[in-house]
Amino acid sequence: MTSLQPDSAEEVRQIEAQAAPTRFARGWHCLGLTRDLGDGKPHAITAFGTKLVVFRGEDGTINVLDAYCRHMGGDLSDGEVKGNEIACPFHDWRWGGDGRCKQIPYSRRVPKLARTAKWQTLEQDGMLFVWNDPEKKAPPADVTIPHIEGVGSDGWTDWHWYSTVVHTNCREIIDNVVDMAHFFYIHGGLPTGFKNIFENHIATQYYRSDSRPDLRGGEGPQILGTTSVASYYGPSFMIDDLTYHYDYGDQRTILLNCHYPIDADSFVLQYGIIVEKPAGLPDEDAVQMAVALGDFVKMGFEQDVAIWRRKARIDNPLLCEEDGPVYQLRRWYEQFYVDVADVTPDMVDRFEFEIDTTRPREAWNKEAEANVAAGRLPRLVGITQ
Numbered sequence: 001m002t003s004l005q006p007d008s009a010e011e012v013r014q015i016e017a018q019a020a021p022t023r024f025a026r027g028w029h030c031l032g033l034t035r036d037l038g039d040g041k042p043h044a045i046t047a048f049g050t051k052l053v054v055f056r057g058e059d060g061t062i063n064v065l066d067a068y069c070r071h072m073g074g075d076l077s078d079g080e081v082k083g084n085e086i087a088c089p090f091h092d093w094r095w096g097g098d099g100r101c102k103q104i105p106y107s108r109r110v111p112k113l114a115r116t117a118k119w120q121t122l123e124q125d126g127m128l129f130v131w132n133d134p135e136k137k138a139p140p141a142d143v144t145i146p147h148i149e150g151v152g153s154d155g156w157t158d159w160h161w162y163s164t165v166v167h168t169n170c171r172e173i174i175d176n177v178v179d180m181a182h183f184f185y186i187h188g189g190l191p192t193g194f195k196n197i198f199e200n201h202i203a204t205q206y207y208r209s210d211s212r213p214d215l216r217g218g219e220g221p222q223i224l225g226t227t228s229v230a231s232y233y234g235p236s237f238m239i240d241d242l243t244y245h246y247d248y249g250d251q252r253t254i255l256l257n258c259h260y261p262i263d264a265d266s267f268v269l270q271y272g273i274i275v276e277k278p279a280g281l282p283d284e285d286a287v288q289m290a291v292a293l294g295d296f297v298k299m300g301f302e303q304d305v306a307i308w309r310r311k312a313r314i315d316n317p318l319l320c321e322e323d324g325p326v327y328q329l330r331r332w333y334e335q336f337y338v339d340v341a342d343v344t345p346d347m348v349d350r351f352e353f354e355i356d357t358t359r360p361r362e363a364w365n366k367e368a369e370a371n372v373a374a375g376r377l378p379r380l381v382g383i384t385q
């Protein structure tokens with residue numbers, strides 16, 4: 001005789017989750033803006049399970065070294081920039097950007113093995129990047145960060161930049177690339193189109209949305225919807241070409257979303273926004289608009305963070321037909337966590353997937369209209385609740 005126990009072990013989906021990897025992704029990681037990191041002072045960055053020191057020498061080059069001095073372990077980020085070198089606060093050993101000790105003022109000679117770890121850097125579009133590679137190889141020429149149109153030009157505002165620490169493994173933020181449904185429930189958008197393409201080290205999300213009728217209203221210009229093309233170039237750096245459709249016309253913005261791991265269970269999330277200055281709008285108003293949009297985006301990230309803070313790590317998400325390709329995305333992401341020799345075709349081959357938004361749109365419109373009729377606001381994590 002078989003017993004029908006609804007919660008017997010075989011019938012309950014179990015959440016599977018291995019510990020987050022202690023290895024850090026191979027790729028270019030943005031550490032922040034050069035205007036902040038390149039001011040001539042040493043800066044401490046806790047990343048990749050260690051501590052780094054970032055400093056700009058007198059020659060103008062920004063260098064990144066391991067923060068701990070190979071002499072007796074002093075913290076170079078507490079030191080001082082002298083010429084093109086960073087001087088350790090403990091005994092004044094001078095370290096150059098190439099990782100070599102150049103001088104020990106109190107000693108006749110520098111020991112032959114006086115060499116510390118240096119990180120390959122890239123300065124581009126006002127940002128500082130470092131290349132992380134557990135195999136210690138140089139970055140391949142085709143794995144680059146593309147230039148961003150608009151940065152530094154008169155027609156666009158300067159970066160409006162945010163940085164925050166998130167206490168979870170960074171795979172959570174990557175999952176967002178394929179997650180259409182959360183845009184409705186978390187960010188208050190009404191997705192009308194959603195597609196992903198993964199190929200080599202690039203993962204792209206094409207997203208269109210209408211604004212939710214139950215969130216419209218109030219004074220001032222109304223957002224009717226958004227069009228967004230967002231690509232990860234490598235494991236941690238996303239450029240989002242994001243246009244807001246207002247009732248009076250379109251507003252172009254570039255939104256950056258990047259992070260670097262502190263350790264296996266925390267990362268620094270950074271995002272920046274530049275806004276195309278609308279013709280006829282004084283500079284000051286355009287900056288105000290960038291700030292306002294930046295704050296709006298900030299709210300969006302905080303909603304994600306509120307979810308991440310409480311959610312479980314899950315290796316076997318249970319998906320429905322209208323969900324995005326989480327498993328394929330994670331295969332793509334895996335390429336950055338294995339040796340180059342172990343990268344397999346299923347991690348890098350072109351993969352396309354478009355979600356049919358017909359059914360979700362119907363359901364969401366109905367839900368939003370019911371809210372309008374009842375005069376109530378939707379429940380949005382961190383905003384209306």
Ligand code: FES
Pocket residue numbers: 069070071072073074088089090091092093
């Ligand atoms: S520990 Fe750095 S100089 Fe001695």
Ligand SMILES: [Fe+2]
Pocket residue numbers: 176182186187300304
């Ligand atoms: Fe999100």
